[in-house]
Amino acid sequence: MAMEIVGVDGCKAGWISFTMNEAGLTLKCFPTFIEVIKAYSSQSNFLVDIPIGLPFSIMESEQRPEAMARQYLKKKASSIFNVPCAQAAEQKTYDATNRMNKLVLHKGLSKQSFYLIKKIQEVNTFLLENKSYIHKVFECHPELAFTRLTLDKVALASSKKTLAGQLERLDLLAEVSDRFRQYREKIEATELFQKYPDDCIDACCIAIVGMLGQAKGLMTIPKEPRQNRDGLVMQMVFFDRS
Secondary structure, rough: OOOOOEEEEEEEEEEEEEEEEOOOEEEEEEHHHHHHOOOOOOEEEEEOOOOOOOOOOHHHHHOOOOHHHHHHHHHHHOOOOOOOHHHHHHHOHHHHHHHHHHHHHOOOOOHHHHHHHHHHHHHHHHHOOOOOHHOOOOEEEEEHHHHHOOOOOOOOOOOOOOOHHHHHHHHHHHHHHHHHHHHHHHOOHHHHHHHHHHHHHHHHHHHHHHHHOOOOOOOOEEEEEEEEOOEEEEEEEEEOOO
């Protein structure tokens, strides 16, 4: 039996998880990341759209995948935010966080990145307290994942916040996954999808990336990932469709 692969994406209500197999699908929302983990088998692997392994220094920051991922995305490079340093993530206000990031990494932090810190810390703290999951929970960026699923490796043109962008992404997932194509109408009909369509699509995408990678192998950025001072792996995983 294949290992269960769970795609996880953050939303306003917490975390959306998606998985599917021959028996059916699950598309659920949980208030906390640990509740996502507890809902699935301890043998499951999780792909999550959140930075894992915050840098403690400029050197570690340069070892993270963001710069290379932006090269893949080109016109959509802005969809990849700068990751805060670990010291900045411990601060309570935006001003204090921004100052600490400038002190440690010599660059400021956008408010978009600041607003992600609570979820970043949720996942990273879980991994530090449950180290058996370090090699079961993987960072996966949906826009990078979608780009590498296209045949021409060009970032999708439309925003995921628009109907056109959502349909473009759903069509691509149906193209690469027969099982998703089978379940697509059921997924789109769910109340959760109606409320958070772009987050559900992202969770579906990274789950499918994991499933394709399980059969044919995942790629990583960088090719030889490094660990931060806490031992967390700094990488993004994706599936390169040929």
